[in-house]
Amino acid sequence: MNIQVSRRRFLQLAGAGAAATTSIAAFGYGEAEAEVAAHVRNFKLAKAIETRNTCTYCSVACGIIMYSRGDLSKGEQAKIFHIEGDSDHPTNRGTLCPKGAALLDLVHSKTRTLYPQVRRPGSDKFERCSWDYALDRIARLMKDDRDKNIIERNAAGVTVNRWTSTGFLAASATTNETAWETYKVVRSTGIVAFDNQARV
Ligand code: SF4
Numbered sequence: 494m495n496i497q498v499s500r501r502r503f504l505q506l507a508g509a510g511a512a513a514t515t516s517i518a519a520f521g522y523g524e525a526e527a528e529v530a531a532h533v534r535n536f537k538l539a540k541a542i543e544t545r546n547t548c549t550y551c552s553v554a555c556g557i558i559m560y561s562r563g564d565l566s567k568g569e570q571a572k573i574f575h576i577e578g579d580s581d582h583p584t585n586r587g588t589l590c591p592k593g594a595a596l597l598d599l600v601h602s603k604t605r606t607l608y609p610q611v612r613r614p615g616s617d618k619f620e621r622c623s624w625d626y627a628l629d630r631i632a633r634l635m636k637d638d639r640d641k642n643i644i645e646r647n648a649a650g651v652t653v654n655r656w657t658s659t660g661f662l663a664a665s666a667t668t669n670e671t672a673w674e675t676y677k678v679v680r681s682t683g684i685v686a687f688d689n690q691a692r693v
């Protein structure tokens with residue numbers, strides 16, 4: 494709080510406040526106190542909705558609290574205006590590294606990807622598509638590619654089930670358990686080129 498009241502000014506106001514009778518003075522405040530009170534900011538997290546989440550950036554997976562305004566029950570869109578470390582989270586105990594501390598900029602970045610897009614064969618631009626379309630399309634392409642390129646046995650006849658023609662990059666905003674499960678699912682398909690939290 495940066496209050497711009499000099500000592501001389503404060504004494505002037507205190508003297509004036511003692512002599513004057515204003516509505517604030519009637520409540521026991523002098524003019525000096527009113528001027529000081531006018532500089533006190535409202536608590537910025539008052540009436541905010543708290544949502545717990547995991548930092549999206551790296552495998553440390555720090556806990557965060559996102560503060561937003563907007564009543565979802567009335568169809569309003571939540572607007573996140575502050576993010577800080579979750580002091581109850583066992584991983585980071587409320588701390589965040591510089592990347593995590595700047596998460597609010599990621600949330601409001603104009604270049605952030607918010608929905609799936611597809612660049613159709615021969616096209617030079619991406620078009621927005623639905624999640625259903627994207628997931629079905631990805632599953633179809635993966636299945637076709639695996640059927641075509643899976644290496645079931647090596648030169649010595651040993652079963653290897655290697656799928657080397659597709660790679661998989663998984664998200665980092667996961668818990669250990671989610672990362673473990675992702676790892677098992679992807680490896681069970683035979684994919685070799687794969688990276689996610691579990692590597693760390
Ligand atoms: S706050 Fe920093 S250390 Fe923690 S998960 Fe995010 S990027 Fe990783």
